[in-house]
Amino acid sequence: MAPKRTTVRDLRRQNRSTLLSTLFFDGPLSRYELSRLSGLSAATVSNVTGELVDDGLVVEAGSVDSDGGRPRVLLRVNPAFGHVVGVDVGETGIKVELFDLSLTQLAAFDHALSPSSPTAVASLIASAVRDVVDSAGVPASTVLGVGIGVPGTVEQGATAVVHAPTIGWDGVRLEELVASASESAWPLYVENGAKTQGQAEMWFGAGRGASHVVIALIGSGVGAAVVTDGGVYRGATSSAGEWGHTTIVYGGRPCRCGALGCLEAYVGAEGILDRYRKARGRELPTGDEQSTVAALIDAAPRSKTAARVLDETAGYLGAGIANLVNLFNPERIVLGGWAGLALGAHQLDRIVAATRAHALRHPYEQISIELGRLGPDAVAVGAATLPVAALLDRAADPRTT
Amino acid sequence: MAPKRTTVRDLRRQNRSTLLSTLFFDGPLSRYELSRLSGLSAATVSNVTGELVDDGLVVEAGSVDSDGGRPRVLLRVNPAFGHVVGVDVGETGIKVELFDLSLTQLAAFDHALSPSSPTAVASLIASAVRDVVDSAGVPASTVLGVGIGVPGTVEQGATAVVHAPTIGWDGVRLEELVASASESAWPLYVENGAKTQGQAEMWFGAGRGASHVVIALIGSGVGAAVVTDGGVYRGATSSAGEWGHTTIVYGGRPCRCGALGCLEAYVGAEGILDRYRKARGRELPTGDEQSTVAALIDAAPRSKTAARVLDETAGYLGAGIANLVNLFNPERIVLGGWAGLALGAHQLDRIVAATRAHALRHPYEQISIELGRLGPDAVAVGAATLPVAALLDRAADPRTT
DNA sequence: AGCCTAATTTTAAGTCGCAAACTAAGGTCC
DNA sequence: GGACCTTAGTTTGCGACTTAAAATTAGGCT
Numbered sequence: 001m002a003p004k005r006t007t008v009r010d011l012r013r014q015n016r017s018t019l020l021s022t023l024f025f026d027g028p029l030s031r032y033e034l035s036r037l038s039g040l041s042a043a044t045v046s047n048v049t050g051e052l053v054d055d056g057l058v059v060e061a062g063s064v065d066s067d068g069g070r071p072r073v074l075l076r077v078n079p080a081f082g083h084v085v086g087v088d089v090g091e092t093g094i095k096v097e098l099f100d101l102s103l104t105q106l107a108a109f110d111h112a113l114s115p116s117s118p119t120a121v122a123s124l125i126a127s128a129v130r131d132v133v134d135s136a137g138v139p140a141s142t143v144l145g146v147g148i149g150v151p152g153t154v155e156q157g158a159t160a161v162v163h164a165p166t167i168g169w170d171g172v173r174l175e176e177l178v179a180s181a182s183e184s185a186w187p188l189y190v191e192n193g194a195k196t197q198g199q200a201e202m203w204f205g206a207g208r209g210a211s212h213v214v215i216a217l218i219g220s221g222v223g224a225a226v227v228t229d230g231g232v233y234r235g236a237t238s239s240a241g242e243w244g245h246t247t248i249v250y251g252g253r254p255c256r257c258g259a260l261g262c263l264e265a266y267v268g269a270e271g272i273l274d275r276y277r278k279a280r281g282r283e284l285p286t287g288d289e290q291s292t293v294a295a296l297i298d299a300a301p302r303s304k305t306a307a308r309v310l311d312e313t314a315g316y317l318g319a320g321i322a323n324l325v326n327l328f329n330p331e332r333i334v335l336g337g338w339a340g341l342a343l344g345a346h347q348l349d350r351i352v353a354a355t356r357a358h359a360l361r362h363p364y365e366q367i368s369i370e371l372g373r374l375g376p377d378a379v380a381v382g383a384a385t386l387p388v389a390a391l392l393d394r395a396a397d398p399r400t401t
Numbered sequence: 402m403a404p405k406r407t408t409v410r411d412l413r414r415q416n417r418s419t420l421l422s423t424l425f426f427d428g429p430l431s432r433y434e435l436s437r438l439s440g441l442s443a444a445t446v447s448n449v450t451g452e453l454v455d456d457g458l459v460v461e462a463g464s465v466d467s468d469g470g471r472p473r474v475l476l477r478v479n480p481a482f483g484h485v486v487g488v489d490v491g492e493t494g495i496k497v498e499l500f501d502l503s504l505t506q507l508a509a510f511d512h513a514l515s516p517s518s519p520t521a522v523a524s525l526i527a528s529a530v531r532d533v534v535d536s537a538g539v540p541a542s543t544v545l546g547v548g549i550g551v552p553g554t555v556e557q558g559a560t561a562v563v564h565a566p567t568i569g570w571d572g573v574r575l576e577e578l579v580a581s582a583s584e585s586a587w588p589l590y591v592e593n594g595a596k597t598q599g600q601a602e603m604w605f606g607a608g609r610g611a612s613h614v615v616i617a618l619i620g621s622g623v624g625a626a627v628v629t630d631g632g633v634y635r636g637a638t639s640s641a642g643e644w645g646h647t648t649i650v651y652g653g654r655p656c657r658c659g660a661l662g663c664l665e666a667y668v669g670a671e672g673i674l675d676r677y678r679k680a681r682g683r684e685l686p687t688g689d690e691q692s693t694v695a696a697l698i699d700a701a702p703r704s705k706t707a708a709r710v711l712d713e714t715a716g717y718l719g720a721g722i723a724n725l726v727n728l729f730n731p732e733r734i735v736l737g738g739w740a741g742l743a744l745g746a747h748q749l750d751r752i753v754a755a756t757r758a759h760a761l762r763h764p765y766e767q768i769s770i771e772l773g774r775l776g777p778d779a780v781a782v783g784a785a786t787l788p789v790a791a792l793l794d795r796a797a798d799p800r801t802t
Numbered sequence: 803a804g805c806c807t808a809a810t811t812t813t814a815a816g817t818c819g820c821a822a823a824c825t826a827a828g829g830t831c832c
Numbered sequence: 833g834g835a836c837c838t839t840a841g842t843t844t845g846c847g848a849c850t851t852a853a854a855a856t857t858a859g860g861c862t
Contacts, residue, residue, distance in 0.1 A: 041820050069839025070827040212637040235730025236613040239764045242727040247720040250650045259759050319648040326643040329636025358660050363640045442851050470808025471858045
């Protein structure tokens with residue numbers, strides 16, 4: 001409740017960080033505007049930005065007239081200051097993407113992958129990262145770090161420990177494995193894929209500008225990234241936000257996690273299709289989950305059964321969302337994940353209505369429910385976001401010469 | 402994502418605050434120990450504590466030998482520096498209690514109250530606060546503030562707005578009403594009662610020492626106080642933590658909030674008794690809820706029906722707790738509220754087992770489930786905590802002369 | 803009385819942000 | 833085309849901070 005805390009020239013770091021972040025998120029700005037936005041005096045802004053420019057983190061970017069006086073010089077983060085890599089470890093393959101500091105993609109690399117040993121995955125990651133950096137001709141020294149999104153919970157600590165039942169990982173120290181499989185000593189950041197995707201929506205998607213948001217992700221599985229006071233909420237051991245395994249029908253359908261009545265068993269793609277199968281009383285045409293769900297949605301206007309299954313889905317989903325609303329009281333709910341986007345595109349009204357029916361009036365009135373803007377590919381950008389966030393936070397420690 | 406932020410001599414305030422809080426929570430400490438605990442240099446500690454002593458916030462409290470050298474002088478917060486008042490506005494009456502800075506109770510005052518207009522309640526509060534201060538002979542000028550816990554959600558803003566359906570309040574600006582009903586201009590702090598009770602458990606009860614805790618409160622209604630990173634989580638408009646109206650049985654029992662299948666409809670006292678009534682197929686003996694629930698628990702060893710109702714209750718409650726575990730990933734769950742304590746005393750094992758059955762293995766392994774230590778009377782102390790927290794936070798702004 | 807140890811306080815830097823004074827860079831007007 | 837206005841950004845001088853190091857206390861021991 002009152003642990004160690006000090007303060008010396010954290011002041012300066014703090015202000016560097018504030019200014020750099022403001023520039024990063026709110027585009028090019030003049031020193032004058034920075035001063036207004038940050039509340040710092042013009043003198044300090046001048047001083048600090050001078051340092052940032054000297055360090056190469058910030059560059060001037062043209063100027064803009066000011067009615068009648070000296071024109072304002074615009075500043076922005078230097079995209080070429082460094083590069084970051086985002087890795088998306090999925091259940092069926094890995095994606096590795098290289099970005100500059102403004103998170104513009106410079107190169108990408110996909111690799112299908114049947115479930116393999118953690119060690120094999122780690123060395124694949126290491127070599128793919130190396131490849132993507134080399135192929136873009138980016139000097140290794142400008143790589144600020146590598147973010148890795150994984151499909152499971154990540155215990156943050158001295159070294160990240162991954163538990164990902166869907167790919168058979170239990171207690172995998174991925175960070176150590178990747179580090180020892182690669183010659184470069186780039187900083188690694190391992191995080192749950194739902195959280196990185198949520199972070200991406202916050203920075204570039206439907207979450208922009210809000211500070212209390214829940215990003216609900218529905219695909220085969222169901223998860224959520226909870227953003228509280230502007231940051232992704234992790235809880236005591238970073239496994240917070242396991243929305244999919246929240247009980248919504250006490251004693252209901254069995255879920256692959258072993259419990260009964262989890263939300264995932266009703267609104268996860270598998271759960272939806274299984275309910276549809278039972279409702280039709282016969283097998284579904286074969287095909288992958290994604291196209292089968294699309295077929296179900298297509299069938300709804302003609303098929304009573306399909307329509308009913310979707311309606312019920314909207315009901316369960318609305319109740320699940322209402323739980324998030326009641327517990328977290330966010331200002332915005334973002335519906336994402338491939339199944340979430342598909343359902344949302346055709347059923348958003350019903351989902352919203354079901355949410356209203358289950359949420360308390362007051363918190364309900366605070367929220368808007370939106371569709372995600374980035375799609376499931378955002379896991380990699382989100383992962384790449386991690387080293388950038390670290391840079392913005394410590395603002396590239398002054399004087400690390 | 403990057404709003405206004407400055408920093409000047411916030412530094413000093415910050416350090417005053419750190420030291421004062423450390424002294425408040427970790428009992429009497431020498432300057433030397435303070436230096437270790439806070440990470441500040443001995444010089445600074447000496448300097449800042451000197452100021453705190455001059456301001457009367459801190460006093461010396463004996464000394465303790467140090468093997469062979471100058472003895473350490475102990476410092477502690479001066480309990481007589483100021484006083485705070487905590488008010489518990491309940492559904493059936495109000496409680497007003499006066500405390501010194503160490504939150505030792507000096508006087509208390511209870512007043513039964515049939516549901517009344519907000520204005521009437523406000524003026525009762527105002528006069529009761531005045532009475533309790535006068536009766537203890539405490540000079541009005543030493544009262545640092547008045548905390549008020551209310552049974553409903555509180556929207557924090559320029560002025561607190563209360564929505565408390567159970568007592569028929571909707572959009573009541575309690576803070577304004579109390580302020581205009583009282584001559585004194587003591588700072589008022591209005592907060593949801595569950596949150597103040599949670600705060601009390603955090604400071605003095607089962608929550609001490611942890612920083613991610615959910616305090617589950619079960620009485621007639623069901624609520625929760627969620628503590629994340631050491632602070633009570635409020636969400637966008639402070640109505641977070643409405644655990645009771647979370648859907649746990651989709652399409653289930655109707656709840657007084659209008660929705661179906663809320664947790665409260667199953668494990669709130671009313672819900673329990675109603676299920677018991679239906680299971681017995683005949684009316685219960687008359688009596689207040691509290692004694693009827695006690696009777697139900699007493700009956701369990703002899704009555705199959707009673708035992709079954711309690712078992713089911715433990716099951717629902719465990720599932721509800723598991724939802725909290727999955728979503729918030731706390732390190733500790735504290736079970737409180739009169740019904741929660743009663744159930745917990747006799748059924749804790751079953752509740753824990755049900756929680757395990759519904760929670761994911763990983764977050765489940767992180768938690769301990771404990772009973773609250775303070776009972777429902779803690780709402781008033783918790784409310785009194787608010788002005789104290791404000792004092793610790795801004796550390797009684799240096800130089801307000 | 804004199805010495806030893808350990809806790810505080812003083813002293814002497816070195817940082818930082820800010821208000822005020824000052825310089826730079828355009829535009830306007832006569 | 834030069835005096836003057838307006839706005840942006842820099843420099844200067846100051847007060848407030850924290851800290852390492854030196855100095856000062858306060859007991860205990862011999």
